[in-house]
Amino acid sequence: MKKLIFGILTFCVFSSFAQKKQLDELTFDDCQNSAFFQKVKNNTNVLRYTAADGSLLEIGDTLVIGVPSGSITATTAVGAGNTVGVAKARSRTKSSFTTIIMGRPVGFGSIMNAMAGEAPENAGANMQGEIVVISEMKVSHKGSRKKPLALTILLGEPNGRAFGINKYMSVVDYEKSVLGGEIRSLNAPMTRDEAISKLKESKELLDLGLMEQSEYDKIKQELTPVIMEQ
Structure with missing residues (x-):
């Protein structure tokens, strides 16, 4: 009995310590660097993260939900008239997010779903365009301790x-969510495609006489490095 109590107390102390794991700064390159990520424990809190595209994420920052890249097909059996014992299968496919789920990734609801053999509920297409706030950031290994780290973000309503x-x-x-277009940061650097689109739009405004030549030249000067470097 004493051993059991000691074990429980040890677990509680360890859990309390584990909850204090924290990184003030983390970059995408750190997450891919084996000399670094092998020293990081799962579920380590992150306060500031520099993503692969150069955008800086901090607790309290706002993100925008993008476009769902997946789909879910649900099949239900429906009766065929008044014929007893005869039914037809009806399938319905709807768009859903593949990297964004409802609830916490390791929350009580997710645990109960896992025990029941159910996968977490993916966010539906109705979440597209929602403005969300970063409530928490954590990193965990993509498998064993020898695997790179993935950043998990808890999103709250503004x-x-x-x-x-x-x-x-x-x-x-x-x-993965950024690459799939499912989420984006408001402070993410402009992409090459976005720069080209903005430059074309500015040229059209110039040709229509709705923009001064000096203003267009300034925009072109700013966007040219973005277009040429990528």
Whole structure:
């Protein structure tokens, strides 16, 4: 009995210590550097993260939910008239996010779903365009300790309310989510395609006489390095 009590107390102390794991600064390159990531424990909190695209993420920053890149097909059986024992299968496919789920990634609801053999609920297409706030950031290995780190972000509503019945949403792998167009940072550097699009738009305004030549030249000077370097 004493051993059991000691074991429980040790676990509680360890859990309390584990909750204090924290990195003030982290970069995408750190997450890929084996000399660094092998020293990092799973579920380590991160206060400031520099992403692969150069954008800086901090607790309290706002992000924008992008476009869902996946789909879910649900099949239900429906009766065929009044014929007893005869039914037809009806399938319905709807868009959903592949890297954004409802709730916490390791929350109580997710644990109960896992025990029931169910996968976490993916965010639906209705979340597209939502403005969300970074409530928490953590990193964990993509498998064993020898695997790189993935950044998980807990998302909250700007007004502190819930997303329907869920208090939070979660991005299970931020970098994958960005690559898939499912989420973006408001302070992310302009991409080459965005720079080209803006330059074309500015040229059209110049040709229509709605922009001064000096203003166009300034925009072109700013955008040219972005277009040429990527």
